[in-house]
Amino acid sequence: MVQHMYDDTVSEIGWSSADLEARRELWSLALDEGERRLLWADARAERWGAAEPVRAKLRAFVHGSTGSVGVTHVGGLVDPTAPEADVTAALSFLLRDFGEIVPQNGRGDLTQVLRDQDGDGNTELGFHCDTCDLLVLLCLQPAYRGGGLTKLASARHVYDLIGRERPDALATLTEDWTFDRTGRAGPQVVVSPILYTQKDGTIACYYQTRTVRSSPDRGGPPLTDRQWEALGVLDEVLYRPEIAFGLPMAAGDLLIIRNSRVLHGRSAYADEPGSNSRRMLRIWMNTGEEL
Template sequence: MADEAAARAELGKYVRTYLDDGAGVLVLAGLPADRDSGERAVSRATSLIGAPLPQNREGTLVREVKDRGMSISQRGRTRYSDSRLGGDLHTDGAEAALPAPDVFTLFCVRQSEWGGALQCLHVRDVERALEPGVVRTLREPFHFDRRGDQQPGEAPTTTKPVLFTQRGRPAITYLRSYIDQGHDRPDVPPLTVRQRTALDALDALIGSSSALLTGKLREGELALFDNLALLHGRTEFRDEPDHTRLLLRTWIRRTIEAS
């Protein structure tokens, strides 16, 4: 128990320094780069930070992030993590109702030889750069497509703002195509001109921001991300027949208090 408490306190210190007060990401290196070790690593980190959250209606706690030959332009249950395409900065759980996952982890089992670099943009840089009127609009409700993950009888969209507050801190939830597809449904009002203008302004900022951080996880590295604060994405990647990119992911509800 003492070792467990010490490990939780040590990781908590780094989480507060790098996630709460820093760039929103912490990378731990030097772990064995195989799937079993990766699953143990993400599960251990998750248990030290808080509680694991299911990532779909089936209750998956550790999900493989890899190219399944899909695209988020497709309807149905396809997710960003099922494709090799880049861009589309977003937050995890954008298809689900609030509260959003506080943290998500990524463990790199195999990295692509071409592409696949992570890209991140912090919510503080978003709010600082956008016009006040745009920020106000992004704090109003939007319909996000549920990607077919709703339970029987539930609505196919969830309604929530893009910018909000969670755990007493500024937060963001976003994936533009999920909003567009949510408002394209026949039983949902279309986006207003004001809403579309605000989303376009956010997309323009994402595409041009000098604050965008880019880096590529190496095999055997475990990254922890502040999912409330960071928009993230990746550059397009390409698999080789004998070497396919594979990351492992968990979602976390934090019990370690923010600083």
Template sequence: MKPLTGPHVWRAADLAAERSWCIDLAPAEIASLEAGRFDLPRLDGVRAGLERGRGLALVRGLPVARYGEEIAAAIFGGLGEALGIAVSQSYRGDRIGHVRDIGEAGRYYTVGGALEMHMDPVDVVGLLCLKKAASGGESRIASSAAVHNAVLAERPDLVPVLRRGFHYTSRQEDKAAGAPPVTPHRVPVFGEIDGRFAAFLLPIAIRNAEKAGAPLSPAEREALEAVGRTAARPDLAFEMDLEPGDMQFLNNRLILHGRADYRDSPDPDRKRHMLRLWLMMPGWPPRPETMTMHARHDRAGGGIAPKPSVVTGDRP
């Protein structure tokens, strides 16, 4: 097996040296967004970079301090819909997720502290920084192709295990009635979609699948630990300290992401707060079922199917 090559194979120093993936909003572009005109000409370059470039984009300079949360969310959502199609992030049907520490165990985006390197089960994840932490909380990203190459060079015996993949499960409330406890198929960490390299890794869902009846072999446990450890290495993981008004977009087929530990403000109004979008990209080849963790009847256009009783406000 040969190492992967291409613009999607990068190390931390490569992103630091080459910033074509960054866009600073011009005053005219901000005015356009505020007027509800979201399909900015430069979005074509963002789409191309996400799919066939580095796999990421950072759009900076949205003046969120002069907006309320509702207006900031509307602008972020509109820009996301200009890039792709926003989909539900949970059984609640939420298309805008709030990434903040509310102590909801089991969901990456509702607890504080550090987050391990992982990928979300959609094409693109977007974050808008409203308020940063008092200290820490940097976003960490890594090229899954570079991680693949590092594992191939250092532990080639683990690559077949990672390509075979793992069983997954999701939170019970995100499942349809009668759904199996774990995926009947294994989802590969490293694979291909339409002949192009693609990856997927959500360690918490693998560990939960083990608790639900899909035990890990010693080799699988070693491979899972190795790929997570490799993705977090300083030479591979690039840190971004997102400022208020920064919008980060990541291709979940190519980019692993995580978060450094942080200290929040004691003032509730100044706590770390990000908005999150899950996007499906209609021009991209669809993931095969074997590279999907949610059963078809649990998905809504690529996201998580909302439960009608919850969306309408009725509590079961």
């Protein structure tokens, strides 16, 4: 695990899958039952009272872990037996400490429950970044027959590794690419490097494997042979076991991903119909800060 310090106290950590597993205390927090009850009593009432110390603890941990590792996991944040509507409302109140909830699609939905659609759970979801500052996932129900791990990869670690092995590919990935997102929430066309250095020296990422490859078909600039090769290098690196960390999430677990630092995906899973089906509550947030 490589740490990079800067004058503004940002501490960026580039990690492998083994690093992330070994240093869980940096990014994974478990609330006890008393803390959870206090937190959710205030959240359901939509005003802070007895849970103020728990709120401060959670706020400090999220700030530290998303600022360094780029990801926060909170085990057992909610009672998984609570009604879905109550969980969504209470979580939306809690998240006010971290930014503004923004629409995820053209319909303006502020929350979405992800579930298997026509068997797409059988297919792995490739690594990508969502078009928001923070991606929030709350597990309502894990896959009944296993699988469905949330896959994570450190942009800093990927950048450093490609820079050592294929500096030519890294140079291409740091150039501007066109991502055509027509019909989706937010900017319809994003022009951005896939890997790049921010003002504070931290490494950032923006990657959507399908929209960058389909952009030429929608009028964007054609991809060169050099660009196709660089995409192949990136994908090969992302799927190395030492890069891709698979996180199993239990019902009630919360995950916050800093999109500019961590790429994410999902392993395939076998689902069950009805109440045992895998369900993940998704929220997009913007913080108004450079992330």
